[in-house]
Amino acid sequence: EVQLVESGGGLVKPGESLTLSCAASGFTFSTYALNWVRQAPGKGLQWVSSISRYSSYIYYADSVKGRFTISRDDARTSLYLQMNNLRADDTAIYYCAREGGGSRFYDYWGPGILVTVSS
Amino acid sequence: QSALTQPASVSGSPGQSITISCTGTSSDVGDYNYVSWYQQHPGKAPKLMIYDVNKRPSGVSNRFSGSKSGNTASLTISGLQAEDEADYYCSSYTRRSDSYVLFGGGTMLTVL
Numbered sequence: 190e191v192q193l194v195e196s197g198g199g200l201v202k203p204g205e206s207l208t209l210s211c212a213a214s215g216f217t218f219s220t221y222a223l224n225w226v227r228q229a230p231g232k233g234l235q236w237v238s239s240i241s242r243y244s245s246y247i248y249y250a251d252s253v254k255g256r257f258t259i260s261r262d263d264a265r266t267s268l269y270l271q272m273n274n275l276r277a278d279d280t281a282i283y284y285c286a287r288e289g290g291g292s293r294f295y296d297y298w299g300p301g302i303l304v305t306v307s308s
Numbered sequence: 309q310s311a312l313t314q315p316a317s318v319s320g321s322p323g324q325s326i327t328i329s330c331t332g333t334s335s336d337v338g339d340y341n342y343v344s345w346y347q348q349h350p351g352k353a354p355k356l357m358i359y360d361v362n363k364r365p366s367g368v369s370n371r372f373s374g375s376k377s378g379n380t381a382s383l384t385i386s387g388l389q390a391e392d393e394a395d396y397y398c399s400s401y402t403r404r405s406d407s408y409v410l411f412g413g414g415t416m417l418t419v420l
Contacts, residue, residue, distance in 0.1 A: 292342035294359040
């Protein structure tokens with residue numbers, strides 16, 4: 190059974206940093222691209238970042254470029270999101286999502302983890 | 309403002325059919341057969357319902373179907389059931405340099 194479980198969320202102040210983790214199991218982790226997608230309270234889904242197999246290609250939304258860093262550890266079957274210089278508008282539930290194929294759809298999602306940025 | 313345009317809400321009675329539209333541009337929906345649809349119940353993670361415009365993942369009811377015409381994709385749910393009440397989001401592959409995938413703003417489906 191495919192499972193993705195996020196951790197590392199919480200309450201931080203503006204300007205602080207936080208690292209999210211996503212522990213994966215039930216599939217051959219190294220062969221899939223992985224993404225972070227977020228959802229602000231009461232709002233829609235917003236793509237944040239993507240990392241391909243072997244970390245060959247990495248993409249970021251303009252809103253987080255230069256502040257967030259995505260990475261993966263295939264040996265630990267884990268995905269990470271290092272978030273620096275956090276802002277209030279980064280407050281959201283962050284989902285780890287697996288790409289099911291080259292057409293960029295997400296076939297499995299984690300339950301999500303809440304990040305709150307507030308003074 | 310979301311990159312893909314969806315109606316904010318739709319409603320239907322049990323047993324009826326409804327259709328949710330998702331309008332993009334020739335840089336995304338119109339140029340690729342890579343539209344996906346997600347169902348999200350309150351407090352839950354999104355669930356993939358349709359991918360590549362009209363393909364259903366294993367385990368998704370055949371009451372859910374997808375289509376596309378030009379820059380607009382559609383999700384149709386037939387034989388509405390109470391458990392279909394949820395938010396629905398479309399998504400598309402894009403060749404925009406500032407994004408990787410685009411999402412619609414979401415449509416709240418109410419089963420009357």
